[in-house]
Amino acid sequence: MANLRAIRKRIGSVKSTQQITKAMKMVSAAKLKRAQDAIVAARPYARKMREVVQAVAGRAGKDAHPLLSSRETKKVALLVITSDRGLCGGFNSNLLRAANRFLQETRENVGEVALYVVGRKARDFFRRRHVPMRKEYVGVLGALSYAHAEQIAGDLVDGFLAEEFDEVVIAFNEFRSAISQAVRRDKLFPVAFEQAKEEGSGTEIDYLYEPSREEILATLLPRYVEAQIFRMLLESVAGEHGARMTAMDSATNNAVDMISRLTLQMNRARQAAITKELLEIISGAEALKG
Helix, strand or coil: CHHHHHHHHHHHHHHHHHHHHHHHHHHHHHHHHHHHHHHHHHHHHHHHHHHHHHHHHHHHCHHHCHHHCCCCCCEEEEEEECCCCCCCCCHHHHHHHHHHHHHHHHHHHCCEEEEEEECHHHHHHHHHCCCCCCEEECCCCCCCCHHHHHHHHHHHHHHHHCCCCCEEEEEEEEEEECCEEEEEEEEEECCCCCCCECCCCCCECCCCCCCCHHHHHHHHHHHHHHHHHHHHHHHHHHHHHHHHHHHHHHHHHHHHHHHHHHHHHHHHHHHHHHHHHHHHHHHHHHHHHC
């Protein structure tokens, strides 16, 4: 009977867990729809911003703005974007493994790395490994706004212009679908664009700019950086909800299977107890007859 009570208690515990995972799946599904709409709306803007900046920067050359000019890479800034919460499968762990591997390789081949992290999971991961971080952005993804992208972009641009580092790389999860997120590592700047040429002629074309081309680039390039970072943050938010919805769906299904197995085990234990009691009664009756 003690074993039977333990099984019943475990079934009740699994059912409680199943209710939690099912609720979390439904919440993530609702949030995923909003996050997916946000990233679908942001991608065309980011793409058009890149086209506009490329049209100007491609004709201006690398010396037109500091964000376009390449220099010897002695120090790299790495921005890692993770979630603040867990229970989303391998969403964070896959990204953090890739970021940590890039961090070690860069230190061996290039030199120092300035680490910027978005999300509590990235902060805790590198803190446990005693990796120094330049700046932490925790709690921004729950109520993400464009102002957060402006702040992060401002910190990175200021550091690059002050020559605190020579290259900026961002590691994040790109949202592809509710069940698919891909780990991406993109170089943000120095911004690389191809030189613009007239199609078919191979000769460069140019326009008259008002105000000057340098002033236009000085305004457009920081906006371009902000738009790209905002898009990557939105990609991460959508990917997180998709990964959590998938993980909670899998956990709910596993709970159903476990409840079925435990119920079968409980029925067998109960049947064995009843059989044992019947045998004891029969044995007692036979003893009385004798």
